[in-house]
Amino acid sequence: MKFTKARALVLIAFSVPLAIxxxxxxxxxxxxxxxxxxxxxxxxxxxLLFVLYGLYGEGSESPA
Amino acid sequence: MATTRSDRAFVDKFPHEAAxxxxxxxxxxxxxxxxxxxxxxxxxxxxxxxxxxESADYYTMLTGHGVLLAIVFTIFFLCGVFHWAVARSLNRxxxxxxxxxxxxxxxxxxxxxxxxxxxxxxxxxxxMSADVLFTFYAPLQAHPLFYIGLAMFIVGTWLAGADWFxxxxxxxxxxxxxxxxxxxFMVLTTMIMWYVSTIGVAVSVVFFLIPWSLGLIESVNPLxxxxxxxxxxxxxxxxxxxxxxxxxxxxxxKLAGGRLFSDPLARVVFLLFLLLSTPVGIHHQYLDPxxxxxxKFIAMTNTMFLLxxxxxxxxxxxxxxxHGARQRGGKGYVRWLGALPWRDxxxxxxxxxGAMFAAGGFSGMINxxxxxxxxxHNTLWVPGHFxxxxxTAVALTMMAGSYWLVPQVTxxxxxxxxxxLLQVIMWFVGMVFMSNAMHRAGLAGIPRRTAEPQYQxxxxxxxxxxxxxxxxxxxxxxxxxxxSVVLFLFNILLTSLGDESDRPVDAALPEPLSGxxxxxxxxDNLAMWTGIAALLVILAYTLPLAxxxxxxxxxxxxxxxxxxxxxxxLDFVVVTVxxxxxxxxxxxx
Amino acid sequence: xxIHTYExxxxxxxxxxxxxFIATIAYGASAGPGIDMIDDKGGTVDPATLDxxxxxxxxxxxxxxENQYDVYVVARxxxxxxxxxxxLRVPEGSTVTFHVTAADVIHGFEVxxxxxxxxxxxGQVAEFTVEFDEAGEYGILCNEYCGSGxxxxxxxxxxMEQSEFDSWYEQQEQQTGGEN
Amino acid sequence: MAVDSTxxxxxxxxxxxxxxxxxxxxxxxxxxxxxxxxPRADSIVGAADDDIVREIEHDDFDPVGTLVLVLIxxxxxxxxxxxxxxIEFLGRGLTVVG
Numbered sequence: 022m023k024f025t026k027a028r029a030l031v032l033i034a035f036s037v038p039l040a041i042x043x044x045x046x047x048x049x050x051x052x053x054x055x056x057x058x059x060x061x062x063x064x065x066x067x068x069l070l071f072v073l074y075g076l077y078g079e080g081s082e083s084p085a
Numbered sequence: 086m087a088t089t090r091s092d093r094a095f096v097d098k099f100p101h102e103a104a105x106x107x108x109x110x111x112x113x114x115x116x117x118x119x120x121x122x123x124x125x126x127x128x129x130x131x132x133x134x135x136x137x138x139e140s141a142d143y144y145t146m147l148t149g150h151g152v153l154l155a156i157v158f159t160i161f162f163l164c165g166v167f168h169w170a171v172a173r174s175l176n177r178x179x180x181x182x183x184x185x186x187x188x189x190x191x192x193x194x195x196x197x198x199x200x201x202x203x204x205x206x207x208x209x210x211x212x213m214s215a216d217v218l219f220t221f222y223a224p225l226q227a228h229p230l231f232y233i234g235l236a237m238f239i240v241g242t243w244l245a246g247a248d249w250f251x252x253x254x255x256x257x258x259x260x261x262x263x264x265x266x267x268x269x270f271m272v273l274t275t276m277i278m279w280y281v282s283t284i285g286v287a288v289s290v291v292f293f294l295i296p297w298s299l300g301l302i303e304s305v306n307p308l309x310x311x312x313x314x315x316x317x318x319x320x321x322x323x324x325x326x327x328x329x330x331x332x333x334x335x336x337x338x339k340l341a342g343g344r345l346f347s348d349p350l351a352r353v354v355f356l357l358f359l360l361l362s363t364p365v366g367i368h369h370q371y372l373d374p375x376x377x378x379x380x381k382f383i384a385m386t387n388t389m390f391l392l393x394x395x396x397x398x399x400x401x402x403x404x405x406x407x408h409g410a411r412q413r414g415g416k417g418y419v420r421w422l423g424a425l426p427w428r429d430x431x432x433x434x435x436x437x438x439g440a441m442f443a444a445g446g447f448s449g450m451i452n453x454x455x456x457x458x459x460x461x462h463n464t465l466w467v468p469g470h471f472x473x474x475x476x477t478a479v480a481l482t483m484m485a486g487s488y489w490l491v492p493q494v495t496x497x498x499x500x501x502x503x504x505x506l507l508q509v510i511m512w513f514v515g516m517v518f519m520s521n522a523m524h525r526a527g528l529a530g531i532p533r534r535t536a537e538p539q540y541q542x543x544x545x546x547x548x549x550x551x552x553x554x555x556x557x558x559x560x561x562x563x564x565x566x567x568x569s570v571v572l573f574l575f576n577i578l579l580t581s582l583g584d585e586s587d588r589p590v591d592a593a594l595p596e597p598l599s600g601x602x603x604x605x606x607x608x609d610n611l612a613m614w615t616g617i618a619a620l621l622v623i624l625a626y627t628l629p630l631a632x633x634x635x636x637x638x639x640x641x642x643x644x645x646x647x648x649x650x651x652x653x654x655l656d657f658v659v660v661t662v663x664x665x666x667x668x669x670x671x672x673x674x
Numbered sequence: 675x676x677i678h679t680y681e682x683x684x685x686x687x688x689x690x691x692x693x694x695f696i697a698t699i700a701y702g703a704s705a706g707p708g709i710d711m712i713d714d715k716g717g718t719v720d721p722a723t724l725d726x727x728x729x730x731x732x733x734x735x736x737x738x739x740e741n742q743y744d745v746y747v748v749a750r751x752x753x754x755x756x757x758x759x760x761x762l763r764v765p766e767g768s769t770v771t772f773h774v775t776a777a778d779v780i781h782g783f784e785v786x787x788x789x790x791x792x793x794x795x796x797g798q799v800a801e802f803t804v805e806f807d808e809a810g811e812y813g814i815l816c817n818e819y820c821g822s823g824x825x826x827x828x829x830x831x832x833x834m835e836q837s838e839f840d841s842w843y844e845q846q847e848q849q850t851g852g853e854n
Numbered sequence: 855m856a857v858d859s860t861x862x863x864x865x866x867x868x869x870x871x872x873x874x875x876x877x878x879x880x881x882x883x884x885x886x887x888x889x890x891x892x893p894r895a896d897s898i899v900g901a902a903d904d905d906i907v908r909e910i911e912h913d914d915f916d917p918v919g920t921l922v923l924v925l926i927x928x929x930x931x932x933x934x935x936x937x938x939x940x941i942e943f944l945g946r947g948l949t950v951v952g
Contacts, residue, residue: 027428027506034437034510038444038517041558044549056554141822218819224779224796225821307780307796342902346917349675371711373793374774374800375718378711385699389692396688400681400924404917411915414907418922426902447931450695451938456702456709459789459950460943463782463817489899499899528942530786532817536825543786543813543830591900598912604675636718642797680921687928694932698939707944708951771952788948803952812948 024077029070036066094589095173095493102172103494105185109165110491112193113158113483114574120153121570128519128563131536132556143536144216145206151219152203155325155475156238157196162483163328164192164245167272169490170331171249174268175256185248192241198234202227218534220318221294223310229298232290239283239290246276264601265609267348268335274355275327277615278320281622282363285316293641306642308375308633315366316626323362325475327355329482333402333435335594336486340432341425343409345597346401349604354401356608357394360618361387364625371458375636380629381455387625388453395446402439408598430505434485437513438478441520445473448524463534466527469520477516484573485509491577492589499590500579504572511569519562522555529555712792716773716801724748724777732850737843741767747774749781749794751821757814757829764831765839766809774800782817785831793818806833 040063047054096103123146129135130143138146168185172178179185205213205228215227249272253265265273289310296302338345345351367384370376407421415421426432448470451457461467488505492498499505529545529552531538538545545552607613634640677685702709724730733746733755743764748755756762764770774783776794783800784791792800816827834842 025428026503027433028423030506030510031427031433031437034513034517037514038521041517041521048549056550140825144819144822144824147819216822222780222818225819308798311780311795340900340902342906347677347681350677350681370793372791372800374712374716374795374798375714378713381711381713386696389695392692392695393685393688396691397681397685399927400684400917400920403923404678404681404920407917407919408910408915409902410919412906412908412910413902414905415919418919421919426905429899429902431899432902443927447934450931450935454695454699454939455711456699457939457943459709459791460938460946462791463784492899502899505899530784530788530813530815532782532784532815534819534824535817538825540813540815540828542828543811546787588898591898591903593903595903598915599676632714636714642721678917680917684921684924687925691928691931695935698935702939702944707949710950710952712950769952785948787946789943789946790948790950802950804948804950807947 024074026074026078029074029078032070033067036063040066094496095169095592096496099172099178101182101185102168102178105179105189106165106169106490106494108189109161109168110487110494112196113161113165114577116153116157116161116196117480117570118574120150120158121567123147123150123153125563125567128566129560131538132560133537133539134556134560140536142207144218144534145203145214147534148206148216148218149200149203152199154480155219155321157200159325159328159475159479159483160238160242161192161196163324164189164242166328166331166483166486166490167245167249167275169494170268170335171252171272174266175252177252177256179248180251180255181248184244184251188241188244188248190241191244192238195234195237195239195241198230199238200234202231202234220314222314223294223297223305223307226298229295232295232298236287236290236295239287242279243283246279249273249276264606267345267351267597267601268331270352270609271327271331271334271355273611274359274614275324275331277611277618278327278359278362279324281615281618282317282320282324285313285366286318289313289317302641304642306633306640308373309630309640309642311373312367312370312376312630312633315369316363317366318369319366320362322471322475323358325479327358329438329479330354330398332482332486333398333439334405336489337402337432337435337439338405338409339594340429340435340489341406341409342413343405343407343411344595346404346408347599348597348601349599349608350397350401351597352601352604352608354394354397356614357391359614360621361391361394363618364621365391367625367629368453368455368458371455372462375633376629377632380625380632383625385453385455387621392446392450392453395442399439399443405598406436428502428506430499430502430509431485431489433506434488434509434512435482437509438481438485441473441481441513441516442478445470445478445520449474461527463532464527465523465531465533468533469523469527472516472520472523476520477512481509481512481516484512487573487577489590491580492586493592495581495583496585496589497580497583498586500576500583504576508569508572508576511565511572515562515565515569517562518558519566522558522562525549526552526555526559709789710802712800712802716775716799718797719775719799721775721777721796724775729773730775734846735762735764735770735843738771741765741769743768743770745770745772747772747783747794748777749774749783749816749820749827750777751779752816752823752827754783754814754816754827754829757831758827761811761830761832762814763839763842764806764833765836765843766806766833767836769803769805771801771803779820780818781820781827782815784815784817786813786815788812791817809833809835 040059043059043062044054126138126146127143127150130138168179202213202215205211206216213228213230215231217225217227217231221227253269253273293305293310297305334345334351365384365388367376367380368388371381406425410421410424413424415424425436448466451461452467452470488499525547529547531545547555719727719730729746730748733748736744738744745762745764747757747762753759774792774794775798776796778796780796781794783794790802790804792802794800810833812831812833814829814831816824820827
């Protein structure tokens with residue numbers, strides 16, 4: 022299964038609610054996560070996604 | 086090239102129906118653009134990010150936002166979808182072109198009158214306003230034009246329903262033994278529900294509000310008109326939702342590369358909505374004085390059983406998508422999700438809309454819980470909830486559906502699929518920000534429908550994060566949603582201006598995996614289901630309405646209160662009968 | 675009618691979920707938490723002659739028994755009487771029955787951050803009882819759109835220490851007594 | 855590809871819905887090799903059928919993935935309900951008791 026732009030976009034979309042609710046989940050374990058931590062985690066996720074896209078994304082196999 | 090486009094494109098096969106669909110979509114999209122703009126202004130205003138209007142004008146914008154999006158956009162669009170679905174699934178044009186244009190014209194005229202009355206509020210010295218919000222609770226009063234426009238609009242929808250019933254009758258004359266085609270079945274059951282439920286608002290508007298706004302009667306009974314509104318106000322929720330369900334059941338499986346999992350269950354689901362949509366309106370009035378707790382409990386049981394068709398839908402629709410994914414080579418317990426056609430904005434939009442509906446379903450369960458309603462009643466939680474349901478499950482499905490439907494009625498190809506994909510994802514992300522923050526703000530006690538919830542005497546507290554963060558999230562989400570609408574309208578406009586295409590979309594709808602053949606014929610007995618629906622409504626509403634009229638100073642309010650309490654015994658009988666009905670329905674399903 | 679086994683499982687679970695929800699609500703209404711709904715027990719009132727009403731004509735707090743009080747509140751555009759121009763005073767450790775009605779249009783009565791929340795409808799009286807355990811302050815706001823000034827409609831509830839409240843209450847009684 | 859689009863077209867005519875089992879498997883086989891590189895699949899909405907690699911009939915399909923998803927959903931629902939009712943709601947002060 023190829024890592025297409027569309028799949029990357031959908032993954033980004035689904036990461037947003039998870040990131041927002043991360044603080045609630047942390048709250049259940051009595052961890053107070055500051056907003057900036059969530060922003061950093063989301064940023065790292067996006068960076069990872071970009072790297073993966075670069076390695077396995079549509080362009081890498083150049084089917085055209 | 087053995088076949089020409091005429092063999093397959095809807096616009097060539099049914100040019101007149103396509104014209105009607107185009108007209109209704111045009112009105113819907115104009116309303117969407119204006120309504121979304123008002124929404125942006127409100128999101129920025131109430132969060133104190135940017136204030137370009139006076140706070141008193143906020144309510145004019147809010148009325149416009151509610152009426153243009155929740156009534157005009159949704160209902161015009163669904164009329165287009167229904168007109169398309171009936172012609173397509175019965176494979177015959179409407180009986181009378183003139184009649185079709187008559188209802189489009191009547192609905193449009195009503196819309197224009199109501200919109201003029203609302204926007205008149207922005208023009209000082211005009212003496213015309215309708216800042217009564219989408220619920221128009223008396224004794225707040227609007228200009229008579231507002232109510233008259235509304236009445237015309239509703240009569241227009243009645244005629245539209247008649248149009249589809251006439252098509253069905255003509256089809257039935259030539260196909261006496263056949264099962265009703267699924268899409269037509271969905272349209273007809275939805276319209277029966279609409280006829281039953283709009284009686285409430287029609288009585289309220291025609292007998293009370295119009296005479297009162299014209300000065301013919303002195304006063305109205307506020308609890309009575311409010312109850313009549315919610316008699317109609319909850320079924321309208323399902324009137325918005327049913328076209329989305331129609332697309333999820335009949336179009337989404339195809340977009341996913343699969344087939345509908347079960348046709349009979351789809352029919353059962355629509356019948357359950359027909360039966361249970363109306364006798365639940367009192368769940369919007371859990372905190373109203375003047376209505377006995379027993380009636381509220383009945384409304385709650387009915388409401389909770391109304392979860393059943395939606396939970397069944399979740400299974401059937403996801404299973405249909407899974408079928409597509411597996412046909413496209415998907416494997417595993419959850420990995421198959423990756424094999425879905427995420428590039429297709431029509432598919433992705435509908436799938437994301439469904440995912441958000443699952444979340445909105447949860448906040449709806451909280452709303453429906455009779456006593457937990459104290460927690461969130463009239464707080465920002467409630468708009469947070471319905472922006473997930475009507476604002477995403479319905480609106481995003483309609484926008485995504487447009488990417489597949491509009492090309493069929495224009496004969497042109499979608500201008501840009503990538504922009505479409507970006508648009509639906511922006512909607513999803515924007516709504517996650519806005520709706521999540523609204524739910525949280527509601528739990529902190531921030532009220533809905535308020536221009537500037539920044540009070541002098543107290544502060545709102547939230548356990549996680551801060552109120553400031555929530556405000557920023559609402560403003561950010563609202564901005565993304567508005568930009569998403571702009572992209573959508575731009576994409577659709579350029580689509581309609583494009584060149585004719587040989588194959589605007591792939592319009593074929595595959596047969597269901599499990600067809601209607603094996604299902605009981607009684608499912609198609611519309612007259613019987615209508616009768617049961619009416620009976621349930623009578624059971625759920627007769628006593629509360631009688632109580633309101635007797636206790637609350639008569640039909641028109643202002644009279645002397647006549648104490649009259651309903652006996653507990655009677656209460657008990659109603660609860661028992663209604664629960665028995667519900668259980669029975671559960672068993673049938 | 676043929677239904678797939680998995681879907682039957684889901685259908686059964688859904689019914690259990692629904693019954694579970696209803697059972698939770700019934701538990702909340704039962705003796706344990708004892709949550710009562712706003713209903714028709716408050717009776718009705720003529721909004722046009724509210725000023726002449728024995729209670730709503732001069733709304734406020736009234737002692738009805740040991741630690742038992744009745745509070746009458748009128749919501750009108752865009753104030754709570756009492757609540758807005760002066761705080762609604764109650765003593766700590768008391769059981770207070772509110773009677774809330776509206777004089778003009780439909781309003782809401784929400785004690786911010788709590789489960790005390792009701793509609794105020796002209797002609798109807800919302801009657802509900804809450805217990806104030808500790809001294810402190812609560813905000814009140816109108817949570818139903820009631821006109822162009824809806825966003826300024828707010829007030830406070832002051833939960834006072836018993837002795838403080840008693841002296842205030844006595845003073846009130848004397849004043850109204852003197853006027854008559 | 856031209857042949858293929860004709861087959862699609864025939865299937866699109868409402869009268870011949872039932873015929874879609876006849877031609878498609880062959881088409882699908884020829885399609886799977888070209889896969890997503892097919893430029894047409896990029897420009898037409900609703901062309902997911904073009905990427906079908908195997909036809910799955912009613913009796914061969916167990917929606918196990920769906921069951922997994924809905925069970926996850928239900929466990930979230932129950933967890934959230936318990937949290938909202940017993941902690942958020944019953945844990946708050948000033949509750950209407952009469």
